[in-house]
Amino acid sequence: MAPLYPWQYLYYQYLPLPSISAFSTDLGGKTIIVTGANTGLGLEAARHLARMGPRKLILACRDARLGNQAVWDIRDDTGYEPECWVLDLASFESVRGFAERFEREGGGRLDILIENAAVSFPTYETSEDGWETMLKVNHLGTAHLALRLLPFLLAAPAEPGPRLVVVTSEMHYWVYDRGAMLSERLLETLNDEERCQQWGTMPMRYGATKLMNILFTLSLSSRLARLQPPTRLTANTVNPGFCHSSLTRHMAHPLLSALKYVAARSTEAGSRTLVHAALAPELWGVSGVYLNACQEREPGDFVVSDEGKHAGEKLWVETLEVLFKAEPGLREVLKACGLEED
Ligand SMILES: NC(=O)c1ccc[n+]([C@@H]2O[C@H](COP(=O)([O-])OP(=O)(O)OC[C@H]3O[C@@H](n4cnc5c(N)ncnc54)[C@H](OP(=O)(O)O)[C@@H]3O)[C@@H](O)[C@H]2O)c1
Incomplete structure (x- = not known):
């Protein structure tokens, strides 16, 4: 079991991370x-990946203007021009449109998908279709995209293997809304407006969606x-550990700023953990693991418990129910991948 005590947390937070050259590789063709x-x-x-010269690097961004600024920033810095x-992820329609575009223009295969986008809000907010926003973006949209792009990941060359x-x-590890995770209908419970408005529920929501990322990825794996x-x-x-970024843009608090000043990794250092997960040679063929500070670690107590395993299975079933309703064609996609029965 892995409770992650504060001193363990700080140990990993301050652990020097490998330099990018430790896992840099030629991404030509990828x-x-x-x-x-x-x-x-x-x-x-x-930016790190651009320097390795992939065949195609797609920045999947919700705002085209900001995405194109990132394209120019990377191009000016590295000489490589990604695409925006x-x-x-707050819209099932947008995810479907993105996947359809990839089907037309992606070249038939996807070697690496890094699902990094997420939001963190202190209060209850909803997407246009009524889903609580963190639940929608961090879990439902993220799961939808992974499943929708699965055929292209499966089509990538087996050596060294897509990721x-x-x-x-x-x-x-700490705040994940245990009550909701143990409930009969997990997604309905998490999306219940009255429950969301109760004191103490929303502060657990970001952690709950990050737990769901782990449970769903384990189920998929x-x-x-x-x-x-x-x-x-x-x-x-x-x-990635606690890093400087705009994730806490909706939660300005002097204590958070002080904590960031003392403990946060630079954005560049944090990003190395993502590149490590995407490229490190020791991870070829390794699936269903949780990585921290560029090392394989045991995830939180709940994940490894029987209750957590049960919640993971429920989450898989309920998520597919929601996604099939939002996009009936997804069932056929998963059948073709061998993940759904006829
Ligand atoms: N920073 C940390 O300390 C920390 C610690 C642990 C885990 N993480 C995780 O690291 C990942 C990256 O976070 P970050 O710290 O880099 O935060 P960030 O600076 O706020 O970046 C988040 C990115 O997600 C995008 N995004 C938000 N909502 C979206 C949507 N509906 N559709 C598509 N994209 C959307 C944002 O786009 P916009 O700019 O348009 O909003 C932004 O590009 C997240 O998964 C986060 O949970 C971060």
Whole structure:
């Protein structure tokens, strides 16, 4: 079991990370997507990847103007020009449109998908279709995109093997809304407006969605492991640690600023953990793991408990129910991948 005591947290937070050259490689011929790449960890990870010359590097950003600024920033810095494609994870329609565009213009295969985009709000907010926003963007939209792009990941060359990397957080150890995770209908409980408005619920929400990233990725990984013929596609989660970025833009507080000043990694340092998860040679063929400070670590107590495993299975089933309703065609996509029965 892994409780993550404060001194352990600080140990990992201050642990020097490997330099990018430790896992730099020639990405010629590879197609890579980084979500939320207009700023923060996604932008810095994309900058590192650009220097390795992929065939296609797509910055999947919700705001075209900000995404194009990131394209120019990376081009001026590295000489490599990525592409900006619009993707709003708060909209099932946008995810579907993005995947359809990839089908037309992506070149048929996807070598690396880094699902980095996320939001953190202190209060209850909803997307246009009524889903609580963190639940929608951080879990539902992220899961939708991964499943929608699965055919292209599975089509990537088996050597050394495609990778799905989902960015999570150490918050999943401490605050994750245990009551909701143990409830009969997990997503409905989390989306219940009255419950969301109760004192203490929303402060747990970001951590809950980051726990869901781990549970869902584990469920996907275990299903990938049973595919016939076998696939080399791996699905892992990575915690970048506490880093300077605009993630806390909606939560200005002097204590948070002080904590950042004392303990936060630079955005560039944090981004190395994403690139490590996407490229490190020791991770070829390794799936279903949680990475922290560029090392494989045990995730939180709840994840490894029987209750957590049960919650992970429920989450898989309920998420697919929601996604199939939002996009009926997704069922056919998953059937073609061997993840759904006829
Ligand atoms: N920073 C930390 O201390 C820390 C610690 C642990 C984990 N993480 C994780 O690291 C990842 C990156 O976060 P960050 O710190 O770099 O935060 P950030 O600077 O706020 O970047 C988040 C990115 O996600 C994008 N995004 C937000 N909502 C979106 C949507 N609906 N559709 C598409 N993209 C959307 C943002 O786009 P806009 O600019 O348009 O909003 C932005 O590009 C997140 O998964 C976060 O949970 C961060």
